[in-house]
Amino acid sequence: TAGGNYSLYFYFFKGAYSRLWKSGEFRFYVAMTIIATTVIMFNIWRSSYHSLIDSFRYSLFQVTSIMTTTGYATADYERWAPLAQVVLIILMFFGGMIGSTGGGIKQVRILLTIKQGYREIYQLIHPRAITTVKLDNKFLNKEILGSIWGMVFLFLGVCTVAIIGMAATGEDIVTSTTTVISAMCNVGPALGSAGPGDNYAGIPITGKWILIFCMLTGRLEVYTVLILFVPHFWKK
Known part of the structure; x- marks a missing residue:
């Protein structure tokens, strides 16, 4: 629920039930949840849990927790197979609606970045197509x-610079x-020394300031924060 668009929930409770499923973003959100849960479920089945039901339960909860950026963990997913961990990291970028x-x-x-990327590829194949x-x-x-392209580029750019800064403090890759990524996406637990079974206490003070900046940038949206560093903004 926390990851859904609250305006859609408003219309849903007003009786406009079809409006929820007519939303392309909502359908994409549900599809990503189902796909990620299925991939992780079969990936951790037998390797981490003998029961398929347990694999489904843990994978669904963790996928939902990561995508809604709630940050809860009912399992130490650092012990899961590498594929499951990679999927969870990717879901951090997706976030909610x-x-x-x-x-x-x-x-x-x-969703729109994927559509625009497909459009560019299609345009290369059919240059005269509109x-x-x-x-x-x-x-x-x-x-x-x-x-949107600019926002995604700046988001990833800030992540890249911050990762370099964190590595400079002595933290492992x-x-x-x-x-x-967790701080930028406001998720909470990460991997390594800040995994679901650990905390951020061991992060150097410089690293904590970097993560604080990332958290604010991700929460307030990239444009809102980075515009403060543009000299022309203060001249006006």
């Missing part, structure tokens, strides 16, 4: 798509990478 309490890049931005990107039967102009 627009209009939710979740963090991350947001589902609709990921193609557009649609969401919920609405055409999106280049300004909106450009803003797993801890440096996953703590930055």
Whole structure:
């Protein structure tokens, strides 16, 4: 629930039930949850849990917790197979839907980035074709798509710089990478020395300041924070 768009919930409780499923972002959100849960479930079955039901229960809870950026953990997923851990890290970027309490890049931005990427590839194959990107039967102009591409690029750019900064404090590559992603996406637990069975107490003070900046940047949206570092903003 925390990862869903609350305006859709409003319409749902008002009786407009079909509006929920008509949302392309909601369908994408549900699809990602099902796909990720299925992949992790079969990946940790037998290797971590002998029961398929237990594998399903733990994988569904952890996928939901990560995507909604709730940060709870009912299992030490650092002991899971590498594929399951990679899927969880990717889900941190996805986050919740627009209009939710979740963090991350947001589902609709990921969806539109994929659609725009497909459009660019299609345009290379058919250079004379006139193609557009649609969401919920609405055409999106280049300004909106450009803003999304810019936001995703800056988000990943801040992550890259922060990971380098964390590595400079002496943290290992797993801890440096996953703590930055977790902080930027406002998830909570990461991997390495800040995994679900550990905490951030052992992170150096410089590293903690880096993660604080990442947390604020991810929570307040990248544009809102980075614009403060543009000199022209203060001149106006």
